[in-house]
Amino acid sequence: MKCPYCGCVENRVIDSRSTDEGSAIRRRRECADCDKRFTTYEKLEESPLIVVKRDGSREMFDRTKILNGLIYAGGKRKIPLYTFEALVDGLERELRNSFYHEVASDEIGHRVLAKLRDIDEVAYVRFASVYHKFRDIADFKKALAEMPEDESN
DSSP: OOOOOTOOEEEEEEEEEEEEEEEEEOEEEEEEEOEEEEEEEEOOOOOOEEEEESSSOOEEOOHHHHHHHHHHTTTTTOOOOHHHHHHHHHHHHHHHTTTEEEEEEHHHHHHHHHHHHHHHHHHHHHHHHHHHHOOSHHHHHHHHHSSSSOTTO
């Protein structure tokens, strides 16, 4: 690892810690030449996950897009950010564990909706309205009618 201060490639690891729930290692290093310290992160290189859009185009999986959509759908609801982050973490883990390098955007949308339904019904309907491209109130009514009844009442 090259020192960011002087460019020397000789350094020693002072401390190593697991981060991101064990998916990365944080290392504190000290340069053998200038004695300055710096931090590096080691992370498993994952194969790219490609999303196939409805129009057939392809793009890299971007968890930020899903997270932003969830935050928008949950606007003014009292849903903590970590709940949405956990949903996206679980989704990404499921997709990567499926061993497919490409996934349809529809599949991602269906999985998000299934998870969101258990978190908050209003956020579910808001997310569904964007995902399904509702055109009018009739589309909303149809989606509400298709939602299973809450059995806890």
